[in-house]
Amino acid sequence: MAELQINAKWMAAASGEPEIIATAAMIDMHVDDISLTRNQDIWAETVRDNVFVSAYPLAMWFAASWWRLNHEPLPAQQPGHDWRMAHELGAANHGFVWPRVIFIPDGEAIHVWAGASMTPDQSVQYLQTLEVPKLIPLIGFQQSVQRFVESVLARLEAKELVGTNLANLWAILQEDLADPEAVRRRKLEAELGFDPEECPEDMLNAALQWESQVGKAALSELAPAISSSGENPDLTVLGQLANANGIVGTPVVSPGSIDHLDHGAPWERAVHEARALRQLVGNVGDPISSQDLHNLLGLNSAAVDNWSVPQGRSSVAVAIPTDGNRLKFVSRKRNPIGRRFELARFLAEYLRPSTDENRWLASTDLGTSRQKYQRAFAAEFLCPLKALLSFMNGDFSSYAVEEAAYKFEVSEQVVTNLLLNNGYIHNYWSGNLPYQIAA
Numbered sequence: 001m002a003e004l005q006i007n008a009k010w011m012a013a014a015s016g017e018p019e020i021i022a023t024a025a026m027i028d029m030h031v032d033d034i035s036l037t038r039n040q041d042i043w044a045e046t047v048r049d050n051v052f053v054s055a056y057p058l059a060m061w062f063a064a065s066w067w068r069l070n071h072e073p074l075p076a077q078q079p080g081h082d083w084r085m086a087h088e089l090g091a092a093n094h095g096f097v098w099p100r101v102i103f104i105p106d107g108e109a110i111h112v113w114a115g116a117s118m119t120p121d122q123s124v125q126y127l128q129t130l131e132v133p134k135l136i137p138l139i140g141f142q143q144s145v146q147r148f149v150e151s152v153l154a155r156l157e158a159k160e161l162v163g164t165n166l167a168n169l170w171a172i173l174q175e176d177l178a179d180p181e182a183v184r185r186r187k188l189e190a191e192l193g194f195d196p197e198e199c200p201e202d203m204l205n206a207a208l209q210w211e212s213q214v215g216k217a218a219l220s221e222l223a224p225a226i227s228s229s230g231e232n233p234d235l236t237v238l239g240q241l242a243n244a245n246g247i248v249g250t251p252v253v254s255p256g257s258i259d260h261l262d263h264g265a266p267w268e269r270a271v272h273e274a275r276a277l278r279q280l281v282g283n284v285g286d287p288i289s290s291q292d293l294h295n296l297l298g299l300n301s302a303a304v305d306n307w308s309v310p311q312g313r314s315s316v317a318v319a320i321p322t323d324g325n326r327l328k329f330v331s332r333k334r335n336p337i338g339r340r341f342e343l344a345r346f347l348a349e350y351l352r353p354s355t356d357e358n359r360w361l362a363s364t365d366l367g368t369s370r371q372k373y374q375r376a377f378a379a380e381f382l383c384p385l386k387a388l389l390s391f392m393n394g395d396f397s398s399y400a401v402e403e404a405a406y407k408f409e410v411s412e413q414v415v416t417n418l419l420l421n422n423g424y425i426h427n428y429w430s431g432n433l434p435y436q437i438a439a
Contacts, residue, residue, distance in 0.1 A: 001109060002134040004141055005030045006148040008055045010155060016054070019166070020094070022159040023055040023152055029099070031134045036101050036114050040125045051124060056166065057094035059152040062145045063169045065091075067190040069145075070138065071220075074104045075228035076315070076365035078435055083193065083228075088437075099126040102433065103141075104133075107220065108266070108369040110141040115433045129432050135265075184208075191223040203234045210238050215359030221371065222316055225364035229315035240310075241318050246328035247307050249299035253277070255353045266369045267421070270376035273351060277381060285387035287408050290340055293382075297347060299329070304343075309334050319346050319361035327361070337411055341378050348377030379418055383408040388418060396425050 006029050013024030028050035029036045035049035062069070068086040075083065085091040089101040100117040103110050111133040117126040136144075149170060156164055176182040176196070188207050189199040211219045226237055258276040261269045278284055281292070294301045309331060317332040329346060333339040342363055349361040349370070364371055383404070391407060392400050396419060405412040419425045 001137050001140070002032045002112070004110075004112070004136050004144040006058075006144060007050075008148070008151060008155075009050070011052065013054070018159075018161055019056045019156060019164055020054045022161055023059075023155055024052070025055045026050040026052055027055060027058070029101070031112055031130075031136070034128065034130070034134070036099050036112075036128050038126070038128045039099070040127060042123050042125065047127070051097075051099075053096040053098070054094065055148075055152045055155070057096065058089075058092045058098075059149045060166050060169070061089070061092035062149055063166060063173060064195070066145075066173055067186045067196060068193075069103050069110070070105055070142065071187045071190040072193060073106060073191075073224050073366050073368050074434060076225070077228075079228075086195070097122055097124040097126075099128065100433075100437070104367075104434065105138065106266075106367060106369045106372070107138075109135040109137055111135055111434075113433050115437070131432055133434075188219070188223065191220055192227045193224070206234055210235055213242075213360075214238065214362075215354075215356035217354065217356055217370070218318075218360040218362045221362040221364055221366065221368060222318070222360075224368075225315045225362075225366050237314070237316075241314075241316070241330050242320060244310060244330050245307075246320070246330040247299055247303050248322065248326055248328050249294075249297045250324070250326045251297050251347070251350055253280070253296055253347075253351065255351050258351060260353060266373040267376035270348065270373045271380045271385075274348070274377045274380035275384070277347075277351070278384065285384050285390070288382055290336075290409070293340065293343055293347070297327075297329075297343060297350075299343075304339070305336075307331070315364060317342055317346075317363040319350070321358045321360070332363075337409060340409060341382065341411065341414065344378035344381050345374035347381070348374045379410070379414050383410045383414060383418060385418055385422060388415065389424070 006027070008023070008025035008027050011024045011026055013021045015021070027037060037051050038047070038049050039051050040047045065086045072083070072086065087103055089103070090098045092098050100115045102113040104113065112130070113133045114128050114130040116129045149166070153167055153170065156162070156167070176186055185204065185208070186196055188211070189196060189204060192199055192203070192207060207219065207223060214222065222238065223235065226235060258273055258280055261272040281296070283292075291301055294304055314332040317330060319327045319329045322328050327350070329343070331339055331342055333342045345363050346361050349363070352373070363374060388404055388408070391404055401412050401415045404415045408415075416425070420427055
């Protein structure tokens with residue numbers, strides 16, 4: 001993974017508020033050796049890796065956005081203004097021109113996206129584009145931000161500016177970080193899409209009660225998926241899922257049945273464990289039948305085929321522990337191919353080692369590390385890359401993709417994503433940011 005560095009070379013400034021003047025600086029922001037602040041200064045007719053701004057508004061933005069930056073994933077649909085203000089660097093504003101950089105957490109790492117910003121009549125034109133996001137470990141991101149903010153506070157103190165809004169905000173943050181109960185509440189507020197202490201108290205208390213029932217890890221997947229989908233953010237949908245009819249099964253495998261990889265990206269661990277499970281069932285490369293998949297989860301195939309999804313579109317699917325090792329699967333997929341993939345995702349989540357007892361298994365459309373793991377596991381388990389490549393025999397046409405999807409009983413999108421993610425075909429889409437941003 002990558003490392004984030006934010007450096008400030010203090011400079012003199014002639015005008016502005018005291019905090020702005022005191023922290024005027026040439027700032028450079030790097031991810032490894034890539035400058036996110038590389039820019040062309042139109043007036044000075046120069047290209048450089050640092051930019052003349054004030055560090056104070058940037059530090060304020062990092063401090064104010066801390067919880068959401070670290071814990072609020074990207075919604076499955078176009079994010080709203082409130083989400084963007086907490087994740088896009090340009091929200092630091094204060095009249096300065098900032099690079100087009102977006103920070104998105106996935107539970108394990110921060111994804112850093114960057115796009116060139118060439119707005120006409122703008123004095124600074126940012127040049128850096130990342131074709132794919134850079135991943136920074138969560139703890140590494142936090143440490144980098146902390147070092148930067150504390151350097152700004154030290155500069156303010158040296159200039160005899162104490163008791164600033166930044167100092168007060170940072171002190172409150174440190175108090176919260178030192179209190180496990182405060183961390184629990186702030187993290188959940190962020191996952192629900194709220195800034196600290198802005199989540200309605202009854203909604204937060206309801207979420208905390210659900211946490212004890214569904215498990216912390218599951219709620220961290222369910223809360224942002226539900227709140228960002230337009231469904232009631234008070235999580236009443238969880239009660240509906242708990243009371244819904246479902247398909248009940250007792251898995252015949254367990255986390256201890258296979259070898260687990262304790263390092264690597266989510267998709268690397270997922271592929272390793274999908275292959276380990278195929279080795280266990282004695283099928284390395286042939287298609288997995290729906291009957292075999294159902295058997296692994298202890299499901300009756302007739303019950304799966306005859307079960308009707310509740311009316312309406314749900315942003316989540318769950319598997320809920322009942323008595324013993326039994327699980328009640330509440331699916332959201334109506335077509336057989338989609339439900340088959342969803343069950344394989346549940347199998348992946350069930351096999352993940354966890355310290356949560358009686359935890360729910362959650363499947364959503366979010367891009368968190370857990371959901372990436374599920375999707376990568378399901379794709380490799382149902383449609384192993386080596387077997388797929390052997391079947392396609394170098395023909396990656398749309399017709400061959402269709403034939404492969406039919407053979408392995410997965411969607412064409414699954415086949416396409418496998419080929420894309422492993423470099424066998426390329427996506428020539430010109431966009432380089434995770435969602436549409438106006439120029």
